[in-house]
Amino acid sequence: MISFLLTIFAIVSGPTSFGHTSLVSSTPAAGSVISEWPTEVKLEFAEELQTFSAGEANFIEVLDISGARVNATVATVSGATITSETLKANKFGIVTVNYRVVAQDGHVLEGSYNFTFDPSRDAAVSPATTTSNEASSYPYRGVAAVFIIATLIFGIIVYRKNSKEN
Secondary structure (H helix, E strand, O other): OHHHHHHHHHHHHOOOEOOEOOEEEEEOOOOOEEOOOOOEEEEEEOOOEOOOOOOOOOEEEEEOOOOOEOEOOOOEEEOOEEEEEEOOOOOOEEEEEEEEEEEOOOOEEEEEEEEEEOOOOOHHHOOOOOOOOOHHHOOOHHHHHHHHHHHHHHHHHHHHHHHHHO
16 A cells, blocks of 8 residues: 555656656746847757658747737757747737647647747846746646545545445
8 A cells, every 4th residue: 555655656746747748948938028039939848859851740930919920930940949030020019939849759749928029128127038837837737646645535435444344
C-alpha cells in the first residue's frame, strides 16, 4: 500500500506532464509592454520540435490589434526553438501571438499569448523580454491530483469497511 502511494505521489509531483512539451519562454514575453517593435518573435519549448520538408506543421502567427498578420508566414525551427521574423507594425496596442508546434514525440501543442506594443513607454520600465510559462504549462495537473487523492481515500474507506466485515 505504501509503495502504491509513493508511486502516485511521484506521478503527481513529477517535473514533466506525461511527456508532452510546454512553452518555456517567449520573446517578447507574455504580458510584457514593449516600446520598440521586435524584429522577430521567438518561442522556446521544453523539448525539440519536429521539422517537416513538405508543408508547415509548426507555425507562429503574430496579429496586431486590428487582427492583421504582422510576421512572415514561414517560421524557422531550430531544436526546441521556433522563430518568425516580424514586419513593421503600423498600429499600437495589444499584439496576439498564436502558435502551433509538433514535438519530437509527435504531440501537438497549440496556444497563444499577448504582449503590448506601446512606443510611448520608456524602454527602461518594460519587463524583461523572456518569461517562464511553466505554471500554465500543466493546466490539468491539479485536477489529476485531486482525482487521484479522492480515489485513494475512497479505496481506503472501502478496504477498511471490507476488513471490518471479515
